[in-house]
Amino acid sequence: MLSALFILAAASPVEELPEIKFRALSFNEPVIELAIVDAQKPDAKESTSKSNGKDKKDSPPFEPLKVYNVSLTEEKKIHYADGKLTFYKANTDPDGTTTLSTFVDVVVPAPDSSYIAIISGSSDKPTLQLVPDSPEKMAAGSMRFFNVCKTRLGLNFPGLKIVLSPGEDMLYQPPIKGSDYGQGQFLLCDEKGEWNPAGGMRWIQLNDSRTLWFIVPHYNDPCLVMTRGISERIPTAEEIKQAKGEEAQKAKADKTSKKSQVK
Numbered sequence: 001m002l003s004a005l006f007i008l009a010a011a012s013p014v015e016e017l018p019e020i021k022f023r024a025l026s027f028n029e030p031v032i033e034l035a036i037v038d039a040q041k042p043d044a045k046e047s048t049s050k051s052n053g054k055d056k057k058d059s060p061p062f063e064p065l066k067v068y069n070v071s072l073t074e075e076k077k078i079h080y081a082d083g084k085l086t087f088y089k090a091n092t093d094p095d096g097t098t099t100l101s102t103f104v105d106v107v108v109p110a111p112d113s114s115y116i117a118i119i120s121g122s123s124d125k126p127t128l129q130l131v132p133d134s135p136e137k138m139a140a141g142s143m144r145f146f147n148v149c150k151t152r153l154g155l156n157f158p159g160l161k162i163v164l165s166p167g168e169d170m171l172y173q174p175p176i177k178g179s180d181y182g183q184g185q186f187l188l189c190d191e192k193g194e195w196n197p198a199g200g201m202r203w204i205q206l207n208d209s210r211t212l213w214f215i216v217p218h219y220n221d222p223c224l225v226m227t228r229g230i231s232e233r234i235p236t237a238e239e240i241k242q243a244k245g246e247e248a249q250k251a252k253a254d255k256t257s258k259k260s261q262v263k
Contacts, residue, residue, distance in 0.1 A: 016040070017079040018111030023072040023133060024087075027120035027216055027228055030069055035062040035088040035100055040079035062090060062100060067119060072230055075114075083107055085117065087128065104128040118148060120216050131169060131214070140234040141207040143172045148216040149188075149225060154195050157184030178207035186215060186225050199225045209233045 017040050026032050041061050065087070067073060080086070086105040092098045104119065106128040115130040131146045138144055147153040147164040155162050159175045176182040181204055188198040199218075203211070211231045218224035 017081055018083075018108070019077060019079050020085055020108055020111065021075055021077045021114040021133075022085065022117045022130070023075050023115075024065065024067045024117040024119065025072050025214070025228065025230065026067045026069040027118060027214070027226070028069070028219065029119075029123060032067045032119060032123075033090075034065045034067060034103055035090045036065050036076065036078055037062045037086070037088065037100070038078040039081040062088065064090070069228065072116065080108060085115075085128070085130070087117075087119070106130055116146075116212070116214075118214055118216070120148070121219065129216075131167070138171060138210040139173070140210060141173065141178070141205065143174065143211050143213055145170055145172060146212065146214045148214055150217070152189055153198075153215060153225070154187030154189070155184065156187065158182055160184075174205055176205040178205055180205050186227075188223060188225065190223075196223065198223060199227065201227050201229075203229070206231065 038061075063076075063078075065073065065076070084105045085108050087103045088100040089103045090098055090100055104126040106117075108115075109130065114133040116133045118129045118131065119126055120129070121127040129148050131148065145155060145164065146169040147166060150166050152166070153164045155164065157172065157174070160172055162170065164170060174182050181202060183200060183202040185200045186198045187195040189195050201213070209231045211229050214228045214230075215225050216228075218226050
């Protein structure tokens with residue numbers, strides 16, 4: 001009976017961990033060299049032990065990740081454990097032993113979703129925040145504002161006066177001609193309930209691109225905010241048609257090549 005239980009346990013499938021898709025952005029540091037681990041991979045738990053812990057592992061199964069403040073990383077898809085997305089620092093000892101230590105982590109709001117992971121704060125006290133990533137909702141020429149502050153944020157822009165709650169985002173189509181300049185203002189509410197200017201921005205309207213604007217608290221002044229804009233060019237209908245044609249031709253050529261190899 002006991003042996004049957006062991007056989008059943010060995011045959012039981014490994015529990016599938018939740019998955020997350022994300023693109024990362026650094027807010028303060030020009031570049032941060034990090035590491036990520038897919039928790040579903042064998043030995044992942046041992047590899048993410050603290051660098052000063054007892055369980056050290058040489059060459060852990062991690063993936064290097066460089067996070068910049070001028071562009072989003074390529075989309076990554078990994079499984080995560082304990083409900084958290086974790087970024088690590090890889091530490092290599094003089095003897096060549098590599099260990100991982102937690103740099104920053106955050107609770108994932110919903111599994112199997114796409115996010116933009118924003119790293120802000122100082123290198124010794126980093127913070128990690130996740131905002132939903134759904135670029136397919138954005139048309140060329142539009143903007144999307146993310147309130148990454150922990151307080152309400154007022155926006156006063158051409159044709160737009162709105163208050164965003166913490167973690168809320170919104171789509172904005174500026175009523176501005178292409179190649180013209182626009183400007184807007186951000187406001188924060190003080191303890192008396194009064195709205196005060198907290199910063200602003202000026203941009204050139206690009207009707208072939210969409211821009212993500214992230215607003216976070218200023219690291220030195222709680223009465224101010226900081227912004228980071230990331231623009232993504234939208235391919236034209238002709239460019240999309242051409243790309244699909246090239247993909248079809250490549251697939252046809254690969255199919256013909258395989259047939260010739262079989263002969």
